[in-house]
Amino acid sequence: MAWVLAGIAAASAVPVAQAPPTIKDPQVSYTAALQAAVLARWQVPASVRAGDMCAIKLTLLPGGEVFSATVQPGCEFDVQGREALLAAVRQASPLPYRGHEAVFQRETVVRFVRPVAPAPIAPIKPPAQFQEHLLQVRAIEAQPLDEEARCRAYPDLPGSEWPEGAGKAxxxxxxxxxxxxxxxxxxxxxxxxxxxxxxxxxxxxxxxxxxxxxxxxxxxxxxxxxxxxxxxxxxxxxxxxxxxxxxxxxxxxxxxxxxxxxxxxxxxxxxxxxxxxxxxxxxxxxxxxxxxxxxxxxxxxxxxxxxxxxxxxxxxxxxxxxxxxxxxxxxxxxxxxxEEVMTQAEPRWGGSADAMRAAAALIAARAQQSPVLLTLTAVPIGYEADMADDWSEIVPDTVAASLKAPNAGYMARAGRGMYAQGDRWRGLAYVSQALRFHPGDDDELALRAEILLELGDAEWALRDAQRAAAVAPASGRRHYLLARVARRALGEREARAPLLQAMEDADTRERAYELYCQTYSMLGELAAAEACTQALVAEFPRNAEGWRMMAWVRGVQDDPAQALAVEQFMKYQDLDRWPHHARDLERYRRLKSAQP
Incomplete structure (x- = not known):
């Protein structure tokens, strides 16, 4: 069975943000609206290369109807590309007009560049020992069940030693x-x-x-x-x-x-x-x-x-x-x-390891009549692991505790440790089992979304990222994650609304701003991308990603001001923070050394 289903766009919708709030110039806002309207209808032929630019002269009637559209000299598209772009202009007519009356011009030139398609991530198939289990979990998570019903429908953790019915209890x-x-x-x-x-x-x-x-x-x-x-x-x-x-x-x-x-x-x-x-x-x-x-x-x-x-x-x-x-x-x-008996036995509350083992023995004797108590018997096994600083170090103890009893806390820690070790499939199984019993834990929802995104299942990741953001609506990290997942699952535009939310949090504002501007440059919305990056570097002048995007936008438009953006990009580049800048940095260095 394919892990990423066709029709991802049919997944739960993410609210769509409209024009970027960073555009304050009415003329720029109007140009951005024209570009966005045409780009939304442009079926780009394969012959148009990424980075190629073409300018179209539009003659418009009041109300936005297109009277004529002509390709301008210097267009880098081939014949097929030009015809496809002109067809998109005709399909988009009438173009945006209401709200832009003050800057409406009968004749205007608008530049277009091919949108950049994200590199596809091939879904990774789970190993045989987890395939059936995770397929069941995925199917259950896709159903509109309440928390108890979802929990009862789940298969138990593979390899668990739980008595029959302990998980459902x-x-x-x-x-x-x-x-x-x-x-x-x-x-x-x-x-x-x-x-x-x-x-x-x-x-x-x-x-x-x-x-x-x-x-x-x-x-x-x-x-x-x-x-x-x-x-x-x-x-x-x-x-x-x-x-x-x-x-x-x-x-x-x-x-x-x-x-x-x-x-x-x-x-x-x-x-x-x-x-x-x-x-x-x-x-x-x-x-x-x-x-x-x-x-x-x-x-x-x-x-x-x-x-x-x-x-x-x-x-x-x-x-x-x-x-x-x-x-x-x-x-x-x-x-x-x-549970309070066990808590009182913990060393941090004046107890000891012996006291915890004694409490576990007391509880185990009663678990035969009440299977839900089994969860508490694993606490002494994993208690020391709770004190560890490195997630990868705690895997053996937390796995042992998880296999002994349906303890969500230890399953979550085990899954996090496995992920830290690079064992994503086993980590997914353990984190999912933790979420079976703690479905509202935004930390574990976010972790599972990260794992799923890496494994190529953007549809499932989207559901988890939405739930995590709903549980922690004030967290910029949760909205930033949702934006990253929505970008992969639904597209650039659908990432903007959660990015605006992430920009409200000081801890995530700068990186969310970067990604927000990228959604415009990736779609070829040049006017919006330039306005966005100008606002980004005005607020964060040392942000090399902002200067890199600005250099690209100005470069495809043959804007002489590109030189300033390149200079600032090279000044503030930081490959530890932005490793993907290495290729652009080398290219600009070669161009600079070639100048007389």
Missing amino acids: RCLLLRAPILSLDDIDTQLGTSKGAADLDRRFRALMQAHYDDPAQREQIFIAYSIFDADPKAERVARRWLEQSPGSAFARMALGDAYARQGWKARGTQWASETPDAQMERMGSLFQRAVPLLAEALEKEARLSPACEQLAAIGRMSSDQLQRWAMGECLKVDAQSFFVL
Whole structure:
């Protein structure tokens, strides 16, 4: 089966950007619009060479209708090329007019150059041991399934030692919450809304203990009460309407706790500013009484004791021991409770390697009744690997952990390490399995898109790049990746919208700007390309790629100002940063040495 299907353009659409925002001169903008309109209809014959230029004199009527078009002296196209270009002009009539009335000219000369087609990347066929597995994964990823259904449809990791059904059991954790914040807010607007919510959450709590198919869903139901202010507002409204409700207290306490974790951040405690730690402590002080009261009212509401144990791990040994004791009394089979047991055993939280192995043995004994727990038994194997700086060094330990249990974190690390070693196919299999269980991880979505792009499957890469950008909409890196993939899968124009997004991020602005200007030069949109590169080097004057593009655009138009662009290109060239400049650099050096 071919890995890159025909008709890639039918893949999920990327929004198309129009004229580049860098064009401020109305006359240049008009010329760019004329070029783009004709180029979109030009069927370029093979006889027209890349870099050849041809000027066409247009006689236009108000409204943009083409009255006549004539090839100008010096056109470098052959007869077939000239006829094809004139046919494109006729097909594009009427040319752009509205919005350009102030600079409209009855007669104008427009230059055209053959667009540069990207070098084709032949799809690489997977090795035999992964072919069937990855074909199944690819087919599943192309279907419009929800996260749990997609997870359940996946084949298990090749070579895994997981007990039968362990992977599908892990998929239960991907089920969507029974209600959204908006659902709860709407229900609280009805006469019996709070009472109905209490009954529904009580039933879900009971099902957690009684129905294996509903295990852990009470924890998932509370996940909507996150650090967002809206979650606090809805939870507070629920508690106001049902002041005796353990379930409403849990919701508000959970919201405060998650705000506290967000305030603390993800750095080591020694690297976290005091102000963040103080803010975390203040929010935890609000959360603890509410969670403790919820647990007092409903002893089997284990999300309350689990969150209290986590807060205790950060702030109070006494609270930690008490809360974990309460959890283990009533819910010693819960994935989330035992996940906290394993976390507490980690050396960074005061535990040890022996404590982790003991926790894994405790959990393994219970995994026979609840296969989802198997995921946690692999943690001690891969824990040391988490501390490594070099991804390639951690492959043996993370592979061992991955084969033992469906642990997404270790599969992701193993896949990343394999990719660092150049083992792309095995890396793809492991990263895909990680995404089976963590489908919203933008780091792994981005990594899989990179691997797929290198392997020639731009269609699948596009879906992953779109998902990664949707998960992290403020990340310039994600939009830059999406642009690179869209460029390969759909074409130069379709890369522009995500590039504009990437240009909003200071970390990716310069390289996104480069690629943005390239989309115009690659398509032969000379006026837009020149305006874009002028703006690029004005903002980043040491950008050799900008000067190289400007030298090319001016060269094909026989513009004497090319000499300045060449001089600046040679001045700022950096082959470590732009290795593809070597050929242009050598060519310009030869031309310069040949000058009298």
